[in-house]
Amino acid sequence: MRVMICNQKGGVGKTTTAVNLGAALARAGAGRVLLVDLDPQMHLTASLGLQSEGWDVADWLSGRAGRPLAVPDEPGLFLVPGASEAVADLPADPAAAGFDWLVIDAPPNWSDAIAGLMRGADIVLCPLEPDFLGLQGLNRLLRTMQAAGLDWGRLRLLATRVSDRLAVHREVRARLAERFGETLLPVAIRASVKLAEAPGRGRTIFTHAPASTGAADHADLARLLMQDGRRA
Amino acid sequence: MRVMICNQKGGVGKTTTAVNLGAALARAGAGRVLLVDLDPQMHLTASLGLQSEGWDVADWLSGRAGRPLAVPDEPGLFLVPGASEAVADLPADPAAAGFDWLVIDAPPNWSDAIAGLMRGADIVLCPLEPDFLGLQGLNRLLRTMQAAGLDWGRLRLLATRVSDRLAVHREVRARLAERFGETLLPVAIRASVKLAEAPGRGRTIFTHAPASTGAADHADLARLLMQDGRRA
Numbered sequence: 001m002r003v004m005i006c007n008q009k010g011g012v013g014k015t016t017t018a019v020n021l022g023a024a025l026a027r028a029g030a031g032r033v034l035l036v037d038l039d040p041q042m043h044l045t046a047s048l049g050l051q052s053e054g055w056d057v058a059d060w061l062s063g064r065a066g067r068p069l070a071v072p073d074e075p076g077l078f079l080v081p082g083a084s085e086a087v088a089d090l091p092a093d094p095a096a097a098g099f100d101w102l103v104i105d106a107p108p109n110w111s112d113a114i115a116g117l118m119r120g121a122d123i124v125l126c127p128l129e130p131d132f133l134g135l136q137g138l139n140r141l142l143r144t145m146q147a148a149g150l151d152w153g154r155l156r157l158l159a160t161r162v163s164d165r166l167a168v169h170r171e172v173r174a175r176l177a178e179r180f181g182e183t184l185l186p187v188a189i190r191a192s193v194k195l196a197e198a199p200g201r202g203r204t205i206f207t208h209a210p211a212s213t214g215a216a217d218h219a220d221l222a223r224l225l226m227q228d229g230r231r232a
Numbered sequence: 233m234r235v236m237i238c239n240q241k242g243g244v245g246k247t248t249t250a251v252n253l254g255a256a257l258a259r260a261g262a263g264r265v266l267l268v269d270l271d272p273q274m275h276l277t278a279s280l281g282l283q284s285e286g287w288d289v290a291d292w293l294s295g296r297a298g299r300p301l302a303v304p305d306e307p308g309l310f311l312v313p314g315a316s317e318a319v320a321d322l323p324a325d326p327a328a329a330g331f332d333w334l335v336i337d338a339p340p341n342w343s344d345a346i347a348g349l350m351r352g353a354d355i356v357l358c359p360l361e362p363d364f365l366g367l368q369g370l371n372r373l374l375r376t377m378q379a380a381g382l383d384w385g386r387l388r389l390l391a392t393r394v395s396d397r398l399a400v401h402r403e404v405r406a407r408l409a410e411r412f413g414e415t416l417l418p419v420a421i422r423a424s425v426k427l428a429e430a431p432g433r434g435r436t437i438f439t440h441a442p443a444s445t446g447a448a449d450h451a452d453l454a455r456l457l458m459q460d461g462r463r464a
């Protein structure tokens with residue numbers, strides 16, 4: 001199963017979702033999980049306290065053999081580290097042999113490489129903050145996907161940094177549910193400072209704060225996508 | 233005075249700062265203020281409930297004459313609306329005749345146009361969320377500026393979405409103050425849902441929630457930059 005996490009709107013929780021969904025899938029027994037850091041910011045790699053030892057995402061996309069990094073304290077979770085130059089095109093069908101799940105983190109923009117990886121994905125996961133600028137970002141993503149000939153059939157929307165006591169969050173989530181139906185995932189990621197602390201310690205939410213809402217929400221997300229995957 | 237708001241890290245509050253700083257400057261009697269939407273997402277334009285009537289930022293940068301839009305309910309505040317295609321280069325010294333302040337909102341990436349506008353700016357304002365990924369984003373921006381031969385002398389850091397009850401926010405702000413001294417502005421923008429609501433009504437924080445912390449913080453920011461400007 002290939003999950004492409006993307007949204008050209010910045011700061012919506014793409015990296016936070018990639019790290020913690022990957023760990024949740026491996027911990028739920030979904031098999032071997034490969035995280036891929038497609039963002040030249042390399043925040044997915046930094047969040048795990050890792051760095052490339054020579055072989056990185058540019059090699060992986062070009063089909064050059066190499067070894068993903070094992071993520072400490074997360075059995076079954078591996079990483080293709082990021083490269084500081086943006087990867088322009090998608091030369092080959094990137095290798096995922098030996099892995100059951102692929103979770104790709106993208107930068108906050110649009111490119112042919114992103115469109116290509118979306119085309120090959122089983123699930124296109126779009127995190128968004130449920131407010132006005134979040135909706136603007138989503139509308140632009142949908143237009144861009146349409147212009148690139150990508151259908152929305154495998155698109156799944158994930159509300160992030162959610163505080164249900166905020167009227168704007170409740171209102172926007174209700175509007176998303178009305179407009180998108182099952183495309184809006186029934187699981188949301190609540191705002192939790194533990195999620196913002198974990199990358200500072202190079203850990204996933206499961207080793208930093210296993211009893212937090214952040215851990216529960218990402219575990220729920222993994223279970224949901226594992227069911228979704230069987231249906232796909 | 234030209235203020236360039238940028239940070240290639242996404243979702244740090246660039247657009248939120250541009251709209252409300254611009255309005256605060258005009259309301260504080262700083263003169264005529266021109267907002268410029270350099271982001272192809274066009275969120276600055278959408279936040280004010282406006283849209284381009286033909287003339288946009290691509291025309292402005294190429295020196296083609298045109299009329300900025302007057303922002304309703306904000307006397308003295310005008311907008312150069314965004315263009316949906318990214319502006320690649322910086323052909324001419326963009327016109328600011330007749331305006332006392334220029335406030336430019338940039339997309340979450342790096343380009344020659346952004347580097348060029350930074351070079352011509354009196355203040356380079358970098359909003360950031362005071363947590364680990366926020367710091368990572370800042371380190372990358374500093375490296376990118378250095379590689380482009382841009383000095384940090386006019387750089388000002390603005391902590392955004394701040395909740396002082398969070399240890400990570402207190403710790404990171406203390407580290408920023410220690411490392412950057414006066415480059416870190418003594419004013420911060422506190423987390424406030426009113427700031428996330430305002431763009432949904434096409435209004436600035438001053439007409440949406442004049443008594444909110446969001447309004448007070450942006451007014452403080454404007455006063456501070458007006459003093460900074462005199463010293464510059």
Ligand SMILES: Nc1ncnc2c1ncn2[C@@H]1O[C@H](COP(=O)(O)OP(=O)(O)OP(=O)(O)O)[C@@H](O)[C@H]1O
Pocket residue numbers: 009010011012013014015016017039043106107108160161162189190191192193195196197240241242243340361363364365366
């Ligand atoms: N549920 C959450 N609760 C609290 N903080 C969060 C949550 N999700 C993300 N954050 C914080 O919000 C900021 C943005 O998240 P993140 O960097 O994961 O977004 P992104 O979409 O990957 O950003 P970019 O567009 O720059 O790649 C980070 O500082 C992160 O720690």
Ligand SMILES: Nc1ncnc2c1ncn2[C@@H]1O[C@H](COP(=O)(O)OP(=O)(O)OP(=O)(O)O)[C@@H](O)[C@H]1O
Pocket residue numbers: 008009010011108129131132133134241242243244245246247248249271275338339340392393394421422423424425427428429
């Ligand atoms: N101080 C604040 N309190 C609460 N919400 C905020 C605050 N500042 C910004 N936001 C919200 O956080 C999100 C990100 O802010 P904004 O879009 O202004 O950032 P940006 O840096 O311009 O993003 P991009 O990188 O996509 O251009 C928006 O949904 C906005 O409404």
Ligand SMILES: [Mg+2]
Pocket residue numbers: 014015016039043106107
């Ligand atoms: Mg990211």
Ligand SMILES: [Mg+2]
Pocket residue numbers: 246247248271275338339
């Ligand atoms: Mg913006």
